[in-house]
Amino acid sequence: MSNIVTIEEIENSDEKTVYYDFSQNIEGIDSVGPISAELTLKSLGDFIEVSGNVKGILKLTCDLCLKEFEYNLDFDLDEIFAKHALLDNYGQETEIKDGQFITDLNGEDKIDIYDLLYQSVILNLPNKKVCGINCSGDNFSKEEELSDPRMDVFKNIQIQPKD
Numbered sequence: 001m002s003n004i005v006t007i008e009e010i011e012n013s014d015e016k017t018v019y020y021d022f023s024q025n026i027e028g029i030d031s032v033g034p035i036s037a038e039l040t041l042k043s044l045g046d047f048i049e050v051s052g053n054v055k056g057i058l059k060l061t062c063d064l065c066l067k068e069f070e071y072n073l074d075f076d077l078d079e080i081f082a083k084h085a086l087l088d089n090y091g092q093e094t095e096i097k098d099g100q101f102i103t104d105l106n107g108e109d110k111i112d113i114y115d116l117l118y119q120s121v122i123l124n125l126p127n128k129k130v131c132g133i134n135c136s137g138d139n140f141s142k143e144e145e146l147s148d149p150r151m152d153v154f155k156n157i158q159i160q161p162k163d
Helices: 005-010 111-125 142-146 150-154
Strands: 004-006 017-024 033-042 047-063 068-082 103-104 110-112
Touching: 004 005, 005 017, 005 033, 005 103, 017 111, 033 068, 033 111, 068 111, 110 111
Parallel strands: 068 103
Antiparallel strands: 004 110, 017 033, 033 047, 047 068
16 A cells, blocks of 8 residues: 555545555654554645544663663644645635644645654654653663773873962
8 A cells, every 4th residue: 555645536535535544664663563543634625634543662762771661652643734835825714723733735746644654753752761650760880880991091080270
């Protein structure tokens, strides 16, 4: 199945709506199995609304202890695409919900679902990746940190005060 949905395909479908199921690994995103999404693409006159749910299990590295852990990804997608340049006047008003953005298709006649999902997954990653609520961040003992022989040169530095 192609990861491209054309505007023409949406406009010519029943109720100007296309249902799209996605289940693939996405390059650049380390996941356990495929990322899956159930999407609805609907024509709203001068706009295309893409909505649905995205799920998957990602492999992330904890920011505190540096151990790898699995993160359950589950979020709702709600994007609006403008069919024509955003500077053009639109004949129809469209309500924009809180947190929603309008993406200009810049004259393109298609929507790349793969690219949309890649960007959406990246934007929905947690700002601070922590393996668990009880993570202490202790991954190294003090002896391990100081055992690097390249650092020995700094152990005997003495700073003389200026006169």
